Amino acid sequence: MNSSKSLSDSLFFEQKMTIRQIVADYLKRFYFVLIAFSIVVLAALLWAFSEVAYSTEITSSDEAQQGIPVNVIELKPVKSFTRKRNYTGKVTAARTSELAFERSGKLIKISVDEGDHVEVGMPLANLSTRHLDVMRLKLQAERAAAQAKLEEFLAGPRRQEIEVAEAEVRQLKAKHKNLDADHIRNQKLLKRNAISKSVFEASESDLQQQKAQLDAAISRLSELKEGTRKEQIAAQKAVVANLDASLADNQVDLDDTVLTAPFSGRISKRYADEGTVISPDMPLFKIVEDQKLEARIGVPVEMAKSLEHGMQKQVQLNGKSYESTLKAILPELDPVTRTQEVVLSLNAKAAQHLVPGQVIRIEIEEPVEMQGFWLPLSALARGERGLWSAYAVINGEADSELILEKRKIEILHTEGDRVLVRGTLKTGDQIVINGTHKLASNQRVVIKSVR
Structure with a gap:
């Protein structure tokens, strides 16, 4: 039993060591292939560089000869x-106004605020x-009274007033007739010494007084029949007109x-709030006509003389161009x-x-x-002592030989990628x-192209 276990263990460890050896063998082969490929690439690069260098030497040699x-x-x-020439100015509104009331008073209502857009005529x-x-x-009541009196003058006296005046005249005539008798x-009695002179003088005085009363009554009757005088009517009409003018002034x-708002624009500033007592010289708003802008730019006097009213000009800001029309100089x-200021719309x-x-x-x-x-x-x-120069192509000593000659020049004006120069140059020179x-x-050259 122990012998079989030891045999299996030996076979297991023998198999595990074999796999490691295989992996190591593969890695060694890969390294050898990579090193060989690197050597080949390096050799190719060295060969290409040598070819370029050789070619450059030949080219440089050819250029030196030709x-x-x-x-x-x-x-x-x-x-x-x-x-x-560029000139700068600033953008302005066509119209800017400080708005104020024409009379003093207490401010009770404000309908707009800063930044609001307003139309012309807007409260x-x-x-x-x-x-x-x-x-x-009060003025309306006085005017009504004056108008009523004028209408009375125009209508004239009533019939009843004339009849009363006629009755008074008849009465006074009758009384005058009795006193006269x-x-x-x-x-007659005085001539007969029947009465005293004082009695006679008293009766004469009564007669004269009665005669005066009768004349006055007759005059009043005549005035009533003729109607109101034209002068009275004219004076009353003047009174009514004066009251009409007072009412119109009150309406103003x-x-x-x-x-x-006097024009359409935007409220730039507000200077007071409700409850403030405003005086005529105290501005309340600042309004700017932001939909119609102008550019005011200062230019030299000589430049302004070349400009004309109505000319179309382009103005620039932040790289963008805008059309404008010359409005005034x-x-x-x-x-x-x-400088002289020009105004462009x-x-x-x-x-x-x-x-x-x-x-x-x-x-x-x-x-x-x-x-x-x-x-x-x-x-x-670059020339000597900070001056500028240019190379001109001239004929050399040999036939068909072209060489360079340095010419001193003076820069007069620079414009973009070109300059206006003068110096030891002449028409037809090739630079x-x-x-x-x-x-x-004195370097030999070959002309490649001519502009």
């Missing part, structure tokens, strides 16, 4: 050019109207208790910047994206009279346009 290929530009003279705030309402009632009798004061010079698209106060830029083309030659920036080479850092004077 010349370095270069790209050149043939110079053409320039007498004038257009220079683009913004209200003042108390108590005193004005009472005054209006008594006076005649007294006159009532209208002034409501503050309305202000006649005065800014004392600080010494921005289109509706700009009003949707821009805000008053932003800095905006305009690009204006300026004609410049200056002679020279245009060269690309890549054609410039190398790139790779100048690899070149030197």
Whole structure:
């Protein structure tokens, strides 16, 4: 029994050691294959590098014998050019207003707040109207009384008044007739010394008084029959008109208790709250017409002379362009910047994206009279003492030989990737346009292309 157990154990351990040996054998073979592959790849790379180096040496040798290929530009003279200048300004609202009441009073209602959009004619705030309402009632009562009196004048006296006046005249005539008869009798009696002179004088005085009363009654009757005088009617009409004017003035004061928007825009600031007693010189709101914007930009006086009203110009902000129309050129010079301000009306698209106060830029083309030659920036080479130079292709001593000659130049103007230069250059010269850092004077070259 023990012998069989030991035999099985020996077979188990013998089988386990065999698997390990197999795995180790496979790993050794893989390492050998990997090392062999690496050696082959390294050998291939060394061979390729040697070929490239050999080829480069041959090419360099050929270039040294034939010349370095270069790209050149043939110079053409320039007498004038257009220079683009940038000027900055700011965006402003077409209209900005500080709104205030035209009369004093207590602020009882505010209908809008900062940031609200308002339309033209929209009520913004209200003042108390108590005193004005009472005054209006008083004026309306006085006007009604004056109108009634005017209508009475226009209608004239009633028939009953005329009949009463006629009766009074008849009564006074009868009384006057009796007094006149008594006076005649007294006159006869005085001649016969039947009465005293004082009695006669008393009767004469009564007769005269009665005559005066009769004349006054007859005059009143005549006035009633003729109606009211035109002057009285005119005076009463003036009284009514004066009261109408007072009522109209009262209505204006009532209208002034409501503050309305003079144009469509947005409320920028609010300066008071309900309950504040407002005076006419105290602003309540600041309104900005944000849907119609303008650009105000200062330009030199010489540049302003070249601009015309109605010109279409593009203005830029944050890399975006907006259309604008030249609205005005202000006649005065800014004392600080010494520039003349131009006003441009921005289109509706700009009003949707821009805000008053932003800095905006305009690009204006300026004609410049200056002679020279245009060269690309890549054609410039560093010269002596910080100066600039360029390489010109000229004929060498041998036939068909081309060499380089360094020419000193002066930069007059830079525009994008090109410069306007002058110097020891002439029309038709062929100037190398790139790779100048690899070149030197008297170096042999071959023209690859001509611009």
